[in-house]
Amino acid sequence: MIVNQTTIKELAGKKMRIDGRKFTEYRTPITVETNISWTAEGSARVQLGETVVMAGVKLSLEKPYNDTPDQGGIMINAELTPLSSSEYESGPPGIKAIELSRVTDRGIREAKAIDMKQLCVVPGEKAWFVIIDIVTINDAGNLFDVAGLATLAALKAARFPVVDEETGAIDYKKKTDKPLPLTKEPLPVTVYKINGNLLVDPTAEEEKVYDARLTVATDEKGTISAMQKGGEAPLSTDEISQMMDMAQEKATFLRGVLDK
């Protein structure tokens, strides 16, 4: 591993990658499978190279928050399971899982990708809350992009469950054909800086040697809804500009995979 870490940096200086890919090239296979869980209102399994992530949507009826009585809500939670890598341990989410869930959450929430007002049933009393759980199956790098893709795919696949009109109880075993009120399709793309070069879709090994990274969530019009810089090295404004261009271009590519 140490040998490869040195090699990855050296290769990056020569515009090369250890697996022969271009800097802007995603791994293959890249597949999106939806409705992988009959118990979720919507679900997806995304594979990118050897990275596999599942996401599931559960809907529930709750009392709206006091400051937004006419709106529903969303919550995104991520679990980096010890099943998916020897580096993760059982227990409450660590900072890596918290960052992953919060960055994914902001991409969807801040884009107003879900019309929260349409989730309201009775103002001040009852509204739909959307809870998305991201579960890693095999972490071979680039969880931000894969989790974002799985989240959007699960949201698109979700259908409301049947609600008993008299009792107001949800029958989770029966689904209607009504989808979530999705207004946009934001997707995060993370650009990594290794030895002065910018690249996307790192492997687990490449993730160990990056200097800085920038996650940019953009919708189909190119509007940016969330960003997160990571890593210890600084970025120049020129680099940030280049990274945003790469992120927008690659988000379009990923959206194409999703619509296939």
Added chain:
Amino acid sequence: MAYTKRLDDRQNDELRPMSAKAGVIPNADGSASFIAGKTTAIVAVYGPRELFPKFKQNPKKGLLRCHYAMMPFSGSGERIRPGTSRRAQEISMVMEHALLPVIDLKEFPNSVVDVYIQLPQTDAGTRCAAISAASIALADAGIPMKDMISSVAVGQVDGTIVADLSYGEESYPGIVSDIPIAMTHNTKQVTLLQMDGEITKEDLSKALEVAKPAMDKVYEVQMKALKDKFSVENKK
């Protein structure tokens, strides 16, 4: 009214459609998925590796640990809060006891073999699917094993003995008993036995007899998964 026709039209001794695959998680030392009807179990094995904290180490043999977890969206009702529960801890423990009789960890002192279970969707029989998957995953990891462990539930629904109960049958109105069982393949020794509901001693004996051929069907699926991964013909 007796339970004469099963909810999903199966024969009384017929199991739900099953499939299994070995080597589904590249990062793990061994892994498998096992699908029974609408229940899916994914299992990863990591180890033998050094056990921490050190005071838990046994210088005479390695330790087997199971970690059972349902994904938050895998229940047929409301979302399940992530994190462990009393139920998950109990299932993890009985899983360890179900698998240990065929596993030899004497060669691995001070080490641990961790078995992680995740369920993306469930419809009864989760511990059985988890054990069947875990047995494949342990073999895939090359852990020394004397035999395979297969697992399936049998039970009695309103007077009828059936194999591999679905959730609809477990919650059928009337007298129902659900008996998850795991057995060694060659000697048909019982390594997991739990039961809830109501059953007579005679019916329990009948149910245990139904379990044996049911285990063989599970075993076939498990071996196929291993052969698909390891047989020489498939490598060509």
